[in-house]
Amino acid sequence: MAHVFLKGATDHVIVLEVREALDQPFVAPGWTDLRIAFYLSLTDHTNDDVTTGLAETLGDANPGESFWIGFKTRGLVLPGNAGQSFIGFSNWGNGQIGHNKLVSSDAAGGTSNAYFWRPSSDISPFAAFYMLDNNVLRYEDTEVRAAIHFAQDPAHSGGYAGLIGIRMIRPSPISNQITVLLSHQTYSADMGFSDTPDATTLLAGLETWPTSVDTLGPFTFNQIPDSVFCYWPYSLSRLRIHSRGILKLVS
């Protein structure tokens, strides 16, 4: 069962169990600009605050062996299955044969190759960003700029928790044409790291969206996601959620 762990003096962290998902439906009627963001980190499978020794290779990249973080059709059926829409980060591989991995990385920011953890796969070393409409693939981004990272060495990562986010826009409140604006750094979609991943810091990140973005779409979505979903498939590491938020801009 998931639990809340105290990191430092004040950070209440939700620690998901091994291979546990969190699904939280939302209501945001008439949105034209909807944003979610998380401050996330990893810990090992038994200790709540160990960020080393997490490298792992999983079995074939089916939905249960893939990580999923983003918008999803509400409910606990994993993306990659019939009836599920998903817009977010994953290393699913669109059903291709291969193994998913968690690998050590320096996010091209050093030479130690030990600053971060990065989801990876045989299909794409940088994992990917997926847009699935009722399990129909609308877009798959497997470029390095879609990679996300988790702190392994907080002294060099910039903080122990990493910020990732997804911004969806559409031209009217009833439109099914969804465009995603994804943070686009040279070597990642990361939005920064912090040792104070609290609500105030998260809101600032949501409000001040990166100016360097990839514009994905517009794509037709007949089934628009209405839930926030996190699933971490690894057995040697667990996902920690320091904060999460949703923001609907005026329309």
Add this chain to the structure above:
Amino acid sequence: MSIFFLTGTFLSHDAYSINDFASIALGAISDITGDTVNGDTVFQAATFQQY
């Protein structure tokens, strides 16, 4: 009229829910309650499941 911009300056929002879980007690949790903001239910209750 939609306020629509691709990059740059934040304008304003009419609903949000930001949670750092500071109000949730330490220890096991089986759900997270929803949030109501400005009269709108933003987040509904969360559930967990292991696969």
